[in-house]
Amino acid sequence: MSLEQILIESSIDPEEDIDIIEEIGSGAFGVVYKAILKKTGSLIAVKKVSIESDLQKIVHEIEVLKSCNFSHIVSYQGTYFKNNELWIILEYCGGGSLGDILQKCKFTFNEEQIAAICKEVLQGLSYLHKNNQIHRDIKAGNILLTDNANCKISDFGVAAYLSDKMLKRNTVIGSPYWMAPEIIQESGYDQKVDVWSLGITIIELAEGSPPLSNIHPIKVVFHIPKQPSPKFSEPDKWSSNCKDFLSKCLIKNPNERPNVEDLLEHPFIKTAKDCSQTLYEIVSKSKEIIQKLKRKSFHIENQNENESESDSEIFSSSNSSTSTFSSFSSTSFEINNENEHEHEIEIENEKKIENKTKPSLQKVSRRTSSVQKIEIGKLIKYRNVMNNLEEYLYQNIEEICSEELTLLVDIFRIKKETEMEIAKNKFEIRKQEIQSILNQK
Incomplete structure (x- = not known):
């Protein structure tokens, strides 16, 4: 299937x-919305997915x-298709x-x-593997629940097809914490990587986060192949069958x-x-909690908008400053006298404002999480690291990288410099050869 075929099939205004x-x-x-047919x-x-995104992966997911x-x-x-966006329609899972x-x-x-769940x-x-598919990104976030x-x-954005002729895949892809050792080691892999990811997901479900979640995702790829297989942190809580x-x-x-069949x-x-x-x-229970959180978030956003409007009114006109300030003060007074729930909201709002002023390290963390799936593969392959991550790594090396990664980046840099020197020498030799030929003529 090509993008052109998808666009032909999707010409109606959604x-x-x-x-x-x-x-x-x-x-x-992309962003996922709840909607009604x-x-x-x-x-x-x-x-909704912008066609300016990775088209190959979008088309692949649809396939x-x-x-x-x-x-x-x-x-x-x-x-x-509408306004340079693909609207991919999926089954709604209300849970x-x-x-x-x-x-x-x-x-x-x-x-x-x-x-x-398992x-x-x-x-x-089992269905995917029998059809020669590998999911490659099994984790709690990619397992949905219906209302029942x-x-x-x-989320089949990184799924792969494994043909009879292709007994192993070699692409480094997936979420780092759930990634099987053989993917990181680039030794070739098959459907059993999904089994490993399921095992990590079991620990995630039992303990709230995957193993090594306290370690930066870029550093995790060094730990997974070296460390022993993860286990439950409190093994006595689980049956022998489960363990x-x-x-x-x-x-x-x-x-x-x-x-999977075994x-x-x-x-x-x-x-x-x-x-x-x-x-x-x-x-x-979770649906009730999530709805409450949405209402709480909506309330905070409205509160911020109202306060922002009040602030702009204060400074917009000197003639109306007194009355506006009185209005703003009375609003503040009402907030201060509301119940404990509203006080908690105010504290959260202050934290939200405080977070905006945190140093660039927080921006680094957000930036890293947004690119980690794409960049982990590039990290392992040195040419891609040099071309795509060198500047980013050196800018933030002290904050996000271990000594091991620092050493690795230095090795990549030296290797690249060596290659450049060899290329330069070859160019000089070729230049001399051409000059020699011209001199003979």
């Missing part, structure tokens, strides 16, 4: 068919989604992602819930690591219930 309700998420390649009144998810038709994979419902439940609601999952994710991966608490694998299942997912040698026969999975039985209550 706003004729769709009403956008609200933003529900964002990723590397006008003809049926059914809820859908709309992923993968179109080829999938399975209960535990988010379904694709079509594409529209949000497991990542949202972990991060926004501060919930973690018990063994019964994790077993149910069972449905493995069933989805069924699991759906989503055995996790240890099998996180076998470092991919030749010894079981595949894991579906493991006792931890064979005895697991469906997600609809074990997760329904947590989905209901």
Whole structure:
């Protein structure tokens, strides 16, 4: 499928068919909205992607989604094109992602819930792997829940096709904390990288974050191949079946690591219930919490706008300054006398303003997280590091890089300088040869 084919299929104005309700998420390649399909009144998810983004990956994601038709994979419902944006229409999953439940609601999952999640994710991966696909980015944030608490694998932006002729892939891609050792080592890999990522996701679900989450993502790629396979931080809380299942997912040698079909026969999975039985209550609670957080955020934004308008009125005219200041003061007085909940909002608002004045290190952190998926592969391949990250790394080397990474960057620089010197010498030799020929003539 090409972009031209997609555009031909999506020539209808999306706003004729769709009403956008609200933003529900964002990723590397676009923003996702909750929307309504006008003809049926059914809820859908709309992923808006600028065609100025990585077109190859966008087209690839649509191809993968179109080829999938399975209960535990988010379904694709079509594409529209408007104002240099592709509107990718997907199945709406009202329960949000497991990542949202972990991060926004501060919930973690018990063994019964994790077993149910693993069972449905493995069933989805089994479908993908039988169709020669590798997801390459399994993590809590890419596992969605329906209103009925069924699991759906989503986000196929970095999925890969593995043909019969291509027994291994070599591209360095994925989210660093969940990345299998063989991807980082560039030793070639297959569908078993998804098994490793599932193992890391189990720890993420159990403890709220993946292993090594306290380490910068750029540095993580050095730790994963060297360190022993991760384990639960409190192993006594988990059954022997659960720990055995996790240890099998996180076998470092991919030749010894079981595949998805093997894991579906493991006792931890064979005895697991469906997600609809074990997760329904947590989905209901998390939806309530997320709605409250949205209302709270909306209130803070409105409060900021009102205060900004009040400030502008104060300085806009000297004639009206007294009355405006009185209005502003009374507003402040009301806020100071509101209940504890409003006081918390004020504190959060102050923190928000304070965050804007934090030093450039915070900007570095945000910048790094936004490019980490794209740049991790470039970090490992020295030519791409030199061409795309050299300036960034040197500017922020003390803040984000270990001594090991500093040394590595120096090695890359020396290697590049050596190559330049060799090229220069070859040029001089060739120049002399040409000059010699001209002199003979």
